[in-house]
Amino acid sequence: MEQTATRSWHDPGLLVKALPSVLLQTTCFIAPLLMTFILTFQRTRDFQLRWTWDLATWTDVFSKPHYWTILGHTLVMAAACVAICMVLAFPIAYGLATRFKRFENEIKILITFAFITDATLKTFGWVLFLDKKGAANFLLSGLGLPPESVAFLFTDWATLLGMVYNLLPFAIFTLYLSIDTIDRSLILAAYDAGASKWRAHWEVTLPLCKPGIWAGSVLIFLLGVGVFLEPKVLGGGVSPMSAELIRQTFETRVNWPLGAALTLVLMVVSVFVVLLFSRILNMKRAGFGT
Helix, strand or coil: CCCCCCCCCCCHHHHHHHHHHHHHHHHHHHHHHHHHHHHCCCEEECCEEECCCCCHHHHHHHHCHHHHHHHHHHHHHHHHHHHHHHHHHHHHHHHHHHCCHHHHHHHHHHHHHHHHCCHHHHHHHHHHHHCCCCHHHHHHHHCCCCCCCCCCCCCHHHHHHHHHHHHHHHHHHHHHHHHHCCCHHHHHHHHHCCCCHHHHHHHHHHHHCHHHHHHHHHHHHHHHCCCCHHHHHCCCCCCCCHHHHHHHHHHCCCCHHHHHHHHHHHHHHHHHHHHHHHHHHHHHHHCCCC
16 A cells, blocks of 8 residues: 655755745744734833833733723624624625526626725715715605614714625625535435425535635634724724724824734734634534533
8 A cells, every 4th residue: 555755844845845934924924923022011201112121011901901891892893793794694695606606707806896995985985874964864854754863873883884894795705605615416415305495505505604604704703803994983983992992002192012912912812712712613513512
């Protein structure tokens, strides 16, 4: 029986092939992350950085509940955005992948345009639409409804609306790719076995879409915890999220060590939530979650 040759990292050829990728990862990710971590041990005085090497910044972060309240609010908003995007995206992606197959190329072009459209322009467009004197209330008043019926601008609901609107194409695209790769013969086999359309969808289509659902959920969650335009523009800054707090810390307060610490906290907590949820799903698949 032919044995598969194993390659060790002591192989010079393998090291040479991996070297460009290692250098790219080190330069573009690890080095900036390390510099951000070092920055958290410094201080600022008179808007200038002082190299002091102490734990004052981390003491500030862990002693003030204000930062953690904003972080919790950010995680809740991101999770709500994931849930809404998945509910809205699945029927859209399913219809695009199964009912409009002949328009496949045109659909991909439209989805691509949704990615490259400026998010700032789209977000400010919602402000004009949702304003008390905006298009929404104008149309509703024309239908005989009370004036200013739409009055949730500068609230969390408006922020969530902007997040869903800007991140929904990511969910549609990942689910579309997942549904498009499903072997239709499996669904036809379920029909032949006597399954109804709903049962075949629930027991065949949906389980086969789990990789796309998981990938889209992780992508939207990580993008959702990093939004700062929607809370600032649609939320009016009334209930800021972590990314907006970090931006203010860097730009307005000019407190780079604190901004770096809040950045690392947001990254670590977000990755931890994703890994924890992934662990729970794996336990359920293995039969330990019941």
